[in-house]
Amino acid sequence: MKLLLDENLSDRIIHRIIDLYPDSAHVKTLALTNTDDSVIWEYAKANDFVIVSKDSDFHQRSLLYGHPPKFIYLRIGNSPTPVIVQILRDNFDTIIQFGNSKVESILVLA
Numbered sequence: 001m002k003l004l005l006d007e008n009l010s011d012r013i014i015h016r017i018i019d020l021y022p023d024s025a026h027v028k029t030l031a032l033t034n035t036d037d038s039v040i041w042e043y044a045k046a047n048d049f050v051i052v053s054k055d056s057d058f059h060q061r062s063l064l065y066g067h068p069p070k071f072i073y074l075r076i077g078n079s080p081t082p083v084i085v086q087i088l089r090d091n092f093d094t095i096i097q098f099g100n101s102k103v104e105s106i107l108v109l110a
Contacts, residue, residue, distance in 0.1 A: 001099040003072070003088075004044050006053035007033050010081045017088050025049070037061060044069035050099055052088070059106065067105040070098065075110045 003024040005013055011026040018024060027033055032040055037057050044051045045068045051058055052072045062071040072095065074084065087109055088095070098107040 001096060002047075002049045003052050004030075004040070004047075004049035004069075006040065006051065006055055006058070008054050009052065009074075009084060012081055013085055013088070016085045020089060020092050041065075041069065050095075062106045070104070071106050072098070073106060073108045075108055 001021055003017070003021045005011070005024070005026045007027050009026070011028045014024055014026050014029075027035075027040060030043070032043060037055070038061075040051065041058070041061055043049070048068070050070045050072060052074065054074045054076065056073075058071050059073050062073075074087065076084065076087065079087075091109055094109075095107065098104055
């Protein structure tokens with residue numbers, strides 16, 4: 001499963017989760033920073049990414065349009081990078097099950 005981390009998350013997360021989520025990327029490395037959410041949404045859809053963000057706008061978009069792409073909503077406030085890394089690592093099985101689900105569009109992690 002490939003995760004696409006939004007710009008509200010540190011790009012330093014990628015190298016700490018790549019062993020579990022190969023081919024994951026950050027919007028910064030894809031030159032998608034400061035772009036409209038719809039552009040990120042379409043990029044994720046076209047390239048089979050699951051979007052990971054703390055942005056409620058993606059939550060609304062996911063409710064409105066469904067999937068693909070799927071969306072992991074981190075409802076964790078201003079958590080430091082190590083906490084976010086640990087959440088993504090600790091919830092690996094849940095995230096994989098979510099990715100394989102035919103019906104689920106949103107996964108909320110807190």
